[in-house]
Amino acid sequence: MTQIKDSQLNANTIAMSFENLKDPRRTNKGNLCYPLTEIVFLVISAVISGSNDWTSIEVFGKSQLEWLRKFFPYKSGIPSHDTLGTVFALIDSQNFNDCFVKWINLVVNLSDEEIIAIDGKRLRGSYDTASGKAAIHMVSAFAATNGICLGQVATDKKSNEITAIPKLLELLDIKGCIITIDAMGCQKKIAEEIRKKEADYLFGVKGNQEELSEQVQKIFSIEKGAIDQITDCGHGRVETRKCTVIDNLTFLDGKEEWKDLKSVIKIESERFNKLSGIKSNETRYYISSLKSTPEKFNQIVRKHWSIENNLHWVLDVTFNEDKSRKRKDNSALNFNIITKIAMSMIKEDTDKKTSMVKKRYKAALDQKYREIILKV
Numbered sequence: 001m002t003q004i005k006d007s008q009l010n011a012n013t014i015a016m017s018f019e020n021l022k023d024p025r026r027t028n029k030g031n032l033c034y035p036l037t038e039i040v041f042l043v044i045s046a047v048i049s050g051s052n053d054w055t056s057i058e059v060f061g062k063s064q065l066e067w068l069r070k071f072f073p074y075k076s077g078i079p080s081h082d083t084l085g086t087v088f089a090l091i092d093s094q095n096f097n098d099c100f101v102k103w104i105n106l107v108v109n110l111s112d113e114e115i116i117a118i119d120g121k122r123l124r125g126s127y128d129t130a131s132g133k134a135a136i137h138m139v140s141a142f143a144a145t146n147g148i149c150l151g152q153v154a155t156d157k158k159s160n161e162i163t164a165i166p167k168l169l170e171l172l173d174i175k176g177c178i179i180t181i182d183a184m185g186c187q188k189k190i191a192e193e194i195r196k197k198e199a200d201y202l203f204g205v206k207g208n209q210e211e212l213s214e215q216v217q218k219i220f221s222i223e224k225g226a227i228d229q230i231t232d233c234g235h236g237r238v239e240t241r242k243c244t245v246i247d248n249l250t251f252l253d254g255k256e257e258w259k260d261l262k263s264v265i266k267i268e269s270e271r272f273n274k275l276s277g278i279k280s281n282e283t284r285y286y287i288s289s290l291k292s293t294p295e296k297f298n299q300i301v302r303k304h305w306s307i308e309n310n311l312h313w314v315l316d317v318t319f320n321e322d323k324s325r326k327r328k329d330n331s332a333l334n335f336n337i338i339t340k341i342a343m344s345m346i347k348e349d350t351d352k353k354t355s356m357v358k359k360r361y362k363a364a365l366d367q368k369y370r371e372i373i374l375k376v
Contacts, residue, residue, distance in 0.1 A: 014041060017103035024090035033076035039087060041072055042079075047342040048373055049364035052320045054081035054088075060364070067367050071376060089329035093154065093337075096330075100337045101151045101171050104344075108148060112176035115144040115300055116199075117307035118168065119182060120161050121315070123332050136332055139164040140311060140340075141172055144303040147310045147347050149340040154333050161185060166193055174199040178290065180304035183208055186287070191259045195289060202265075202288040202300055211254065216264050216285045219252050220244065225266075228294035236275045242268040243298040247291050262291040267301055315339060318356045345373050 015037050023036045045068065046060040061068065061078035068074055079087075110116075123136040139161050140152040151171045153164040165185050175198040181190070183206035194201045205213050225246035232239045244266045249255050252264065265286040272279045286301065319339045346359050349372070354362075363370040 018099045034079045050360040054084045089331040093330040093333035142307040144306040200289045205285040243294040245294045260289040
């Protein structure tokens with residue numbers, strides 16, 4: 001299980017994490033009214049409190065100036081929304097991401113066998129037809145148990161996930177963890193990198209690895225494996241997942257090409273929609289460096305999809321990421337990092353009866369609750 005360290009997610013921790021963030025403004029003139037640390041704290045506080053754009057962040061700052069001065073001087077008051085947008089457009093996104101990862105490392109402990117799902121998401125609003133700028137594709141690593149994003153790397157195409165994943169793995173301390181990636185990331189070099197960092201992998205297998213896919217399907221026609229079956233009900237649907245695991249890979253040709261490959265897995269799912277009466281079936285295949293029970297593999301595969309439900313969906317629905325029109329330079333990338341910091345802090349409030357939307361609204365109205373979320 002991912003554990004939050006004793007060092008709290010407070011203003012000092014944020015200041016320490018972002019102390020190496022390079023200010024893109026001309027600092028030698030001595031005319032900077034708004035220190036970068038103050039700007040970062042303002043934006044994080046505002047996004048936690050429901051702001052999703054620079055204008056609403058400015059409104060939040062001006063209305064909460066007295067509260068903000070409890071933590072930083074804000075001698076010149078609150079910067080305008082234009083200033084905020086310009087600063088975050090100019091901040092180097094790689095530098096900002098490094099600071100984010102430093103903050104995560106200060107506040108999160110990864111336990112053994114933590115499941116880290118890696119997947120990509122297109123920032124739909126980041127494209128700009130006028131300038132010919134393509135939409136950004138963000139590849140993120142997500143600790144499934146606690147719902148915390150551990151880092152991200154940006155590309156301009158989904159196909160570039162293959163090159164982005166190794167860069168993301170370089171940022172992370174994944175020793176003892178289980179890395180789950182869909183078929184796009186099922187690559188021999190990625191398997192080697194994961195094992196080199198003393199972690200295990202579970203990859204989806206599809207047609208992009210045609211020979212491997214054929215071999216995996218063949219072995220299930222030859223060997224009998226251990227089986228686990230579970231049924232879930234919810235939202236008017238019934239889903240049954242049957243997991244079959246084979247760890248006798250004698251008849252799997254080419255297995256030596258995949259670093260420490262120990263198991264092949266087949267998941268057969270059947271979904272029945274009670275409202276429409278429609279039934280659907282799907283069969284998916286996986287390979288893994290783990291040797292374990294079908295019960296465990298069933299859980300690991302299910303937890304992989306938490307990156308869709310608990311990260312990508314939350315960013316779209318709660319933080320309106322797909323509707324964002326932050327297109328200038330690095331603003332979309334940097335704001336994506338800010339929302340992930342805010343999301344991680346809000347998730348520390350484990351009250352399951354209150355939605356994240358309501359928690360953000362409460363943080364906007366109640367300064368004491370906002371301080372609980374920020375732990376200041």
